[in-house]
Amino acid sequence: MTAMSERLLSVQDLHTSFFTDAGEVQAVNGVSFDLDPGEILGIVGESGSGKSVTAYSIMQILADTGRITGGRVLFKGQDLSRWSEKQMLNFRGKSCSIIFQDPMTSLNPVFTIGAQLREAVVLHTERRGREADERVKELLELVGINEPEKRMKQYPFEHSGGMRQRVMIAMALACEPDILIADEPTTALDVTIQAQILELIQSLQKKMGMAVILVTHDLGVIADMCDNIIVMYGGRICERGNAREIFYNPKHEYTKGLLRSIPMVSNMKKKLVPISGTPINMLNLPQGCAFCPRCDAAMKICLTQKPEELVINQDHRAACWMNVKNAYEEATGA
Amino acid sequence: MSEPLVEVRNLKQYFPVKVGFGRTIPLKAVDDVSFTVNEGETLGLVGESGCGKTTAGRSLLRLYKPTAGEVLFRGEPVTDRNITHMRKQMQMVFQDPYSSLDPRMTVEDIIGEPLDVHHLCANRRERRERILELMSYVGLNAEHARRYAHEFSGGQRQRIGIARALAVDPKFIVCDEPVSALDVSIQAQVINMFEELQEKLGVAYLFIAHDLLVVHHISNRIAVMYLGKIVEIADSDELNAHPIHPYTESLLSAVPIPDPDVTRARQRIILEGDVPSPLHRPSGCPFRTRCRYATEQCAAECPSLTDRGGGHEVACWVK
Numbered sequence: 001m002t003a004m005s006e007r008l009l010s011v012q013d014l015h016t017s018f019f020t021d022a023g024e025v026q027a028v029n030g031v032s033f034d035l036d037p038g039e040i041l042g043i044v045g046e047s048g049s050g051k052s053v054t055a056y057s058i059m060q061i062l063a064d065t066g067r068i069t070g071g072r073v074l075f076k077g078q079d080l081s082r083w084s085e086k087q088m089l090n091f092r093g094k095s096c097s098i099i100f101q102d103p104m105t106s107l108n109p110v111f112t113i114g115a116q117l118r119e120a121v122v123l124h125t126e127r128r129g130r131e132a133d134e135r136v137k138e139l140l141e142l143v144g145i146n147e148p149e150k151r152m153k154q155y156p157f158e159h160s161g162g163m164r165q166r167v168m169i170a171m172a173l174a175c176e177p178d179i180l181i182a183d184e185p186t187t188a189l190d191v192t193i194q195a196q197i198l199e200l201i202q203s204l205q206k207k208m209g210m211a212v213i214l215v216t217h218d219l220g221v222i223a224d225m226c227d228n229i230i231v232m233y234g235g236r237i238c239e240r241g242n243a244r245e246i247f248y249n250p251k252h253e254y255t256k257g258l259l260r261s262i263p264m265v266s267n268m269k270k271k272l273v274p275i276s277g278t279p280i281n282m283l284n285l286p287q288g289c290a291f292c293p294r295c296d297a298a299m300k301i302c303l304t305q306k307p308e309e310l311v312i313n314q315d316h317r318a319a320c321w322m323n324v325k326n327a328y329e330e331a332t333g334a
Numbered sequence: 335m336s337e338p339l340v341e342v343r344n345l346k347q348y349f350p351v352k353v354g355f356g357r358t359i360p361l362k363a364v365d366d367v368s369f370t371v372n373e374g375e376t377l378g379l380v381g382e383s384g385c386g387k388t389t390a391g392r393s394l395l396r397l398y399k400p401t402a403g404e405v406l407f408r409g410e411p412v413t414d415r416n417i418t419h420m421r422k423q424m425q426m427v428f429q430d431p432y433s434s435l436d437p438r439m440t441v442e443d444i445i446g447e448p449l450d451v452h453h454l455c456a457n458r459r460e461r462r463e464r465i466l467e468l469m470s471y472v473g474l475n476a477e478h479a480r481r482y483a484h485e486f487s488g489g490q491r492q493r494i495g496i497a498r499a500l501a502v503d504p505k506f507i508v509c510d511e512p513v514s515a516l517d518v519s520i521q522a523q524v525i526n527m528f529e530e531l532q533e534k535l536g537v538a539y540l541f542i543a544h545d546l547l548v549v550h551h552i553s554n555r556i557a558v559m560y561l562g563k564i565v566e567i568a569d570s571d572e573l574n575a576h577p578i579h580p581y582t583e584s585l586l587s588a589v590p591i592p593d594p595d596v597t598r599a600r601q602r603i604i605l606e607g608d609v610p611s612p613l614h615r616p617s618g619c620p621f622r623t624r625c626r627y628a629t630e631q632c633a634a635e636c637p638s639l640t641d642r643g644g645g646h647e648v649a650c651w652v653k
Binding site for chain 1: 382383487489490517518519520521522523525526529544546548551584585587589590592593594595597598602604605608609
């Protein structure tokens with residue numbers, strides 16, 4: 001096998017489209033990244049940037065109209081697109097689990113918490129009967145739910161939002177997966193509950209050593225949690241790097257704009273600098289750089305040609321023509 | 335000291351909740367809340383979902399009939415009788431820009447409706463001019479006037495909602511989570527617009543939100559609510575630098591700051607458990623069940639707001 005097999009997960013030139021009545025929506029356009037065991041990777045972007053669709057494409061849980069139109073997803077060197085649905089069923093849950101944004105709708109209202117957790121345990125492990133129940137109790141304790149025996153017999157509506165998200169996490173961790181995908185796990189929760197859940201994900205990650213892909217629009221959450229960060233816009237990766245590089249040395253105009261437009265301690269009494277224009281229309285993608293129509297520094301080339309990723313340094317890459325221009329000017333001494 | 339623009343005194347808003355056959359108990363959504371908003375200032379109102387911040391804003395404008403307490407506008411009590419007149423001075427911007435605009439009305443009619451209700455324009459041309467002026471305030475083009483709300487993005491819809499609130503030239507606007515439904519890059523546009531309109535028109539805001547960074551940015555003063563009560567109220571920088579109430583302290587420490595070095599270095603205070611149901615409020619201080627300093631006195635009696643110097647008011651027995 002090649003060096004690829006060392007990667008836990010490798011997404012290569014992924015394209016995902018949705019075929020709607022209005023036309024083809026290219027939600028993900030050539031996204032590539034690698035994930036190592038034990039890494040926390042953050043994918044940040046606005047609504048419609050393709051961050052969730054990327055996650056769903058890995059799990060192959062797209063809506064009926066959606067299809068992966070190109071690229072590959074390799075899990076431990078094996079191409080997932082060649083796997084049968086049966087193999088995928090095993091992959092989901094056992095190797096890779098996902099928790100969703102809305103803990104209110106991700107649980108089935110007519111089954112008890114215990115029954116839903118037991119289903120995950122029975123489906124993916126050899127445990128049955130009392131053994132499965134024991135495991136359910138263990139899982140609930142793991143995610144910090146008090147009185148698990150009482151809670152097991154209760155229905156989702158008897159739990160608060162934070163509690164339900166804990167149950168979802170317990171379910172995702174039932175088979176100790178290698179990868180946990182968290183799709184906006186705290187967006188529907190209050191700040192103090194969000195802090196609880198983030199702390200929980202962090203401590204479980206340390207304890208179990210799994211890799212985490214954290215999909216969110218909240219730069220604060222990303223700064224808090226992630227080793228490496230991918231910034232997405234219009235279905236493409238603008239910039240990637242470790243947390244300090246992205247926040248302190250952004251090299252893509254979109255990332256720079258985002259960081260200028262959020263209130264921070266440093267700019268509290270100053271005017272915010274918003275990104276002008278409106279969010280991208282995915283039905284009508286620009287020919288060149290996706291961010292070009294809203295970019296203040298846009299040049300002629302940005303209109304017509306997609307920027308390729310440029311290596312800024314070992315921990316940092318960005319796809320912006322500005323970097324090419326700057327590098328050229330530096331080299332020629334202009 | 336100058337007279338406050340809006341003064342809320344001991345406002346209570348209870349909702350009856352059925353608990354069994356023919357029995358109801360009151361849900362105390364807002365319980366004895368008092369605050370003032372001065373001319374041209376922004377008071378931020380923060381708290382977690384269910385703490386009563388939206389209800390407080392709505393009953394202030396009598397969108398609900400308050401159970402008790404009074405609201406004074408420039409010293410004059412707001413009552414059911416004069417509310418139509420009062421709404422010329424006090425307006426509201428709603429959270430959800432998708433459900434707060436009538437899908438069957440054009441932008442022109444949405445913004446024009448308050449003008450018609452209050453008979454503010456003498457003729458059609460004046461009305462049209464006023465509408466275009468309002469649209470330019472909020473950064474919409476004249477060509478948008480004949481379109482319907484569904485043709486706009488979330489940020490633009492929120493602009494329409496703001497133009498509607500500004501139509502009657504109010505002195506005070508209750509902004510109920512006006513940016514929380516918007517994308518980060520659009521949030522900044524709308525926040526800036528609120529600030530610019532305040533400079534230009536001198537309007538005061540009650541800015542209700544759960545995003546503490548946004549509230550800190552836009553507000554002069556901030557009030558923190560927990561289970562229907564205001565637990566702390568202070569100047570916005572003062573509150574962020576020196577929170578006194580244990581709830582404010584943990585709330586501020588729980589906000590993830592978009593700065594990796596800062597956010598990873600600081601000590602987070604993680605609160606145990608959930609907010610209690612407002613139907614079964616704890617006795618005494620509402621926060622005592624999650625508070626690490628709670629004493630017997632906290633269970634026995636509810637603390638009231640006391641001034642700790644410089645207008646920094648806190649309701650806590652311990653701190």
